Amino acid sequence: MTTIILVACDSDKRQTYTVTYKSDNSLYETQIYKEGDYVKLPQNPELEGFEFEYWFIDDKRFDISQSVTKNLELIAKFKEKKYDYTVSFYDGKKLYKSQKLKANAFAKSETITKENHSFKGWYTNTGLTEIYNFSTPITKNINLYAKWEKVIEQLDDLNAPYTPQNNDNYYGDIKTKIGNDLRSSLNSRLYQGSTIKTYSSSKWDTLQKADLVNETSNKVWLIYSSEQRSVNNNGGGSGQWNKEHVIAQKWMKDIGAVGNTGDQHNLRAADVDTNSDRGNKRFTEGSGTFINNSNSYYPGDEHKGDVARIIMYMMVMLPKLTINQIFEPSNGYDILLKWHKEDPVSTFELRRNDKIYEDQGNRNPFIDYPEFAESIWAKETTKASSIFNFYQSKLTQFNFIETTIILDSKKRFNL
DSSP: OOOOOOOOOOOOOOOEEEEEEEETTEEEEEEEEETTOBOOOOOOOOBTTEEEEEEEETTEEOOTTSBOOSOEEEEEEEEEOOOSEEEEEEETTEEEEEEEEOTTOOOOOOOOOOTTEEEEEEESSTTSOSBOOTTSOOOSOEEEEEEEEEOOOOOOOTTOOOOOOOOHHHHGGGGGOOHHHHHHHHHHHHHTTOOOOOGGGOOSHHHHHHTBSSTTOSEEEOTTTOOEEETTOBSSSTTOEEEEESSOHHHHHHTTOGGGTTOGGGEEEEEHHHHHHHTTOEEOOOOSSOEEOSSEEEOOTTTHHHHHHHHHHHHHHOTTOOHHHHBSSSOHHHHHHHHHHHSOOOHHHHHHHHHHHHHHSOOOHHHHOTTHHHHHHGGGSHHHHHHHHHHHHHHTTSOOSOOEEESSSSOEEEO
């Protein structure tokens, strides 16, 4: 028997070369060829806003009729696309995205999300009554607007039980003072041991604790809009929350109080768009939910007391602040005390006051002792002024050095 053994031999001894393709300064593909082979170009690369033209090497278009005789590096050449029309997608008043298209092309629906809302489509009018048909060829520039439907969510209990800290030692004998003496003593006490920062130095953590709906919630309660939003959904985008200055930063800068712009007692978690709408507008009277007037702002029935107590705290901290900076009407003190009385201190405020005290080292006294408000400012109200003027006119015939009129246990006026 004869055995025949067949052995495969590689008779192709040609040199091996690498062809490298690059697109937009990045490696796109690599191919291996034998010397003398012809290149098979890969699928054309894509680059947003541009059209692929060809592969080039050494500033020349690559000639695929030439065989491979060395390592090659081919670069993709693109040219900018020229468009005819723009489709702009808006979320409210803010531009969300845009698409540039050639005539008779078709726009693609953009994906958009918003916390606690269900997206209902893109509409061609701001009234959100005419939904856009994406199978329509583009023949002009188009603005499209997102329509939302609020999703009813399970809200955390804003009035969940909470036991506030004992603050007797914090105030000491200040509680026995009245009027201007009380205001002056509070000013000294509130700065003592506090760590108030500028706004640029302030962080999110304090509000992420202080403005929680309750002790076990993972949502913050938003001022003005009364919404509850995830504590971690903070930032500068629509649908997020950021830090609202009740006493506007501008008002503080106007009196040289930049160092107080990060005071946590004056900062509240607020919807980004709501915060933007309020801006630097002074406060005014109103009723119901918040009202955004052209030159003034009503914080809403549920928030006016909170706002009043923050204002009073800041007026004690910054004596140069004037009531006319803060309120549009001339009877600002009347509104201040009215709001304080009609929307009394809430569980939310008690808890918030404690959390800010832990971080910043001072308290809002008008939350701890609401009666301080009238002791300091009742004499500034329109009613008090009229009573004061009446008795002053009646007493001009007498040679009094000083006279005290006591209207009740909380209101007294020195003549």
